[in-house]
Amino acid sequence: MRGNHIVGESAIRAGCRFYFGYPITPQNEIPEYMAERLSKVEGGVFVQAESEVASIHMVIGASMAGARVMTSSSGPGISLKQEGISFLSALELPAVIVNMSRGGPGLGNIAPSQSDYFQATRGGGHGDYRNIVLAPNSGQELADLTYNAFNLADKYRTPVIILGDGMLGQMMEPVELPPEIPIKKLPPKDWTLTGAKGRPSRFIRSLILDPFEEEEHNWKLMRKYERITKDEVRYEAYLTEDARLILIAFGIAARIAKGAIKRIREEGLKVGLLRPITLWPFPNKIIKEFTKKVRHFIVFEMNMGQMVEDVKLSLEGMGEVHFYGRPGGVIPTPLEVARVITSYYYQKRLG
Amino acid sequence: MKKVFSRPKSLKTTPFHYCPGCGHSILHRLIGEVIDEMNIQDRTIGIPPAGCAVLAYFYFDIDMGEASHGRAAALATGMKRALPDRIIFTYQGDGDIAAIGTAETIHAAARGENFTTFFINNGVYGMTGGQMAPTTIIGQVTTTSPGGRMVSRDGNPINLSEMLAVAKGSAYIERTSLSSPANILKTKKAIAKAFRVQMEGRGFSLVEVLSPCPTNWKMEPVEACRWIDEVMSKHFLLGVLKDVTGDRKDAH
Numbered sequence: 001m002r003g004n005h006i007v008g009e010s011a012i013r014a015g016c017r018f019y020f021g022y023p024i025t026p027q028n029e030i031p032e033y034m035a036e037r038l039s040k041v042e043g044g045v046f047v048q049a050e051s052e053v054a055s056i057h058m059v060i061g062a063s064m065a066g067a068r069v070m071t072s073s074s075g076p077g078i079s080l081k082q083e084g085i086s087f088l089s090a091l092e093l094p095a096v097i098v099n100m101s102r103g104g105p106g107l108g109n110i111a112p113s114q115s116d117y118f119q120a121t122r123g124g125g126h127g128d129y130r131n132i133v134l135a136p137n138s139g140q141e142l143a144d145l146t147y148n149a150f151n152l153a154d155k156y157r158t159p160v161i162i163l164g165d166g167m168l169g170q171m172m173e174p175v176e177l178p179p180e181i182p183i184k185k186l187p188p189k190d191w192t193l194t195g196a197k198g199r200p201s202r203f204i205r206s207l208i209l210d211p212f213e214e215e216e217h218n219w220k221l222m223r224k225y226e227r228i229t230k231d232e233v234r235y236e237a238y239l240t241e242d243a244r245l246i247l248i249a250f251g252i253a254a255r256i257a258k259g260a261i262k263r264i265r266e267e268g269l270k271v272g273l274l275r276p277i278t279l280w281p282f283p284n285k286i287i288k289e290f291t292k293k294v295r296h297f298i299v300f301e302m303n304m305g306q307m308v309e310d311v312k313l314s315l316e317g318m319g320e321v322h323f324y325g326r327p328g329g330v331i332p333t334p335l336e337v338a339r340v341i342t343s344y345y346y347q348k349r350l351g
Numbered sequence: 352m353k354k355v356f357s358r359p360k361s362l363k364t365t366p367f368h369y370c371p372g373c374g375h376s377i378l379h380r381l382i383g384e385v386i387d388e389m390n391i392q393d394r395t396i397g398i399p400p401a402g403c404a405v406l407a408y409f410y411f412d413i414d415m416g417e418a419s420h421g422r423a424a425a426l427a428t429g430m431k432r433a434l435p436d437r438i439i440f441t442y443q444g445d446g447d448i449a450a451i452g453t454a455e456t457i458h459a460a461a462r463g464e465n466f467t468t469f470f471i472n473n474g475v476y477g478m479t480g481g482q483m484a485p486t487t488i489i490g491q492v493t494t495t496s497p498g499g500r501m502v503s504r505d506g507n508p509i510n511l512s513e514m515l516a517v518a519k520g521s522a523y524i525e526r527t528s529l530s531s532p533a534n535i536l537k538t539k540k541a542i543a544k545a546f547r548v549q550m551e552g553r554g555f556s557l558v559e560v561l562s563p564c565p566t567n568w569k570m571e572p573v574e575a576c577r578w579i580d581e582v583m584s585k586h587f588l589l590g591v592l593k594d595v596t597g598d599r600k601d602a603h
Contacts, residue, residue: 018433045433053422053454053455060418061398061416061428061432062430064429064430083422087419195396195413196393198393201412201413202414203415207406
């Protein structure tokens with residue numbers, strides 16, 4: 001099944017009945033799949049909006065009404081959605097936003113890239129907020145993480161970003177799809193706007209004119225982010241037990257890196273892989289832990305060096321960090337990455 | 352003693368913060384009265400804007416969800432699609448709906464989204480201090496059209512309601528004003544009709560309301576009302592711009 005289709009199907013199985021989007025390559029198969037599928041599901045709503053800006057605000061409207069709702073786009077479109085993502089955070093509304101990112105900045109190209117890491121993990125829009133950012137690296141993970149994204153969004157009342165790329169979106173892989181949740185089984189929400197029938201009226205707003213109240217709202221968000229940081233960090237450690245050099249990569253780059261490490265291991269080099277699955281919250285504790293046994297780290301990203309900053313922050317000055325980046329939509333082969341790792345390994349006399 | 356006049360129960364007891372002579376308080380009250388009279392308080396959801404009326408959720412005793420500047424029509428689209436049996440309205444000023452939110456509004460109308468918009472037109476950005484709006488008329492002085500709006504420098508104002516009337520999906524568009532008791536009563540009837548159009552599922556409905564802003568117009572309230580009648584409503588003609596219901600052409 002194609003990556004973009006996996007996202008759509010998993011979303012529907014997670015109880016998503018509302019999709020608002022706008023075409024942009026390389027994610028067009030998501031709106032196409034949702035248009036087809038939602039037209040055949042009871043209560044399904046698909047709207048192709050007039051813009052990315054409109055689509056994210058349609059997401060806000062449906063989310064206020066209590067619906068599980070998704071939108072998707074790629075780099076330039078995600079930039080346009082930032083206004084709404086900031087509002088979703090401030091209004092404490094759940095939503096799932098998929099970015100099948102492409103080469104940038106500007107229009108860039110439609111090839112896979114990881115250059116939207118900063119935008120996704122730093123919030124992206126205005127104000128002090130964070131998004132939960134999930135970085136799948138396979139068709140199976142697209143299925144599992146899309147499904148989980150809706151649960152996380154509802155649990156914390158916060159937007160969740162799935163940061164994929166053009167390659168993941170287009171790639172076809174066999175996948176075991178999650179079971180379908182009946183809409184009635186979804187946990188109830190006690191904050192939605194549905195009309196004040198049999199209860200006092202409610203409002204949802206982000207304008208808080210009193211600076212002390214706004215400060216308190218920011219603290220409230222911060223406490224939520226601390227809970228997320230404590231409970232929701234996910235990562236995969238691969239062959240790190242005996243490693244003398246650890247490679248850190250996320251998403252499709254980690255998939256390539258794994259291939260490289262398998263190749264290198266055959267030659268007896270002790271290299272492991274740490275793959276953050278949540279880019280925010282970032283697995284900084286586990287990375288710091290490695291410094292008890294390992295001194296050398298290589299960060300490999302398909303950009304000019306973004307996650308490497310989080311790695312350095314995690315290490316707090318312990319350990320040496322080397323960066324290998326390929327921007328612009330170039331997909332390096334496992335062989336190329338293996339050469340970089342091998343050369344560094346010997347240069348540092350690790351074996 | 353018999354009670355002959357009271358606060359609509361769809362309004363909270365919070366006093367309005369609006370300036371003396373401002374039209375927002377009147378329009379809030381009219382909407383509240385209509386919600387009461389139609390007995391729809393428990394199934395109406397309002398979407399307040401960015402601008403002077405942003406605090407509308409302190410005044411209306413109904414569910415309300417705030418939209419960012421210009422995005423109310425998109426938000427209402429998502430909400431109404433999720434709650435098709437509720438009555439949903441957006442409340443937007445001229446800068447909100449006719450400048451930054453033009454795309455959202457035109458497309459919601461064209462699609463025929465079944466919600467109602469109250470478009471309060473006072474020809475200025477009130478909240479931010481009286482800058483030029485998309486509906487500032489030629490010659491009108493604002494803080495960003497010093498000496499009066501000039502076509503050569505500032506371009507022409509926009510008649511959004513006329514544009515929306517052309518859209519296939521709009522069902523009912525009327526322009527009214529708050530300049531006199533008679534016009535206020537007409538506005539109330541238009542509000543009720545717009546809600547009825549929505550309840551009948553006919554598509555997009557909008558009432559544009561010419562409204563005084565004495566503070567930013569630098570006029571006395573009475574003078575401001577006179578200016579609406581004598582100047583503003585010559586540029587923005589009052590009346591029904593579109594009505595697909597087949598009722599009498601003029602609802603009044």
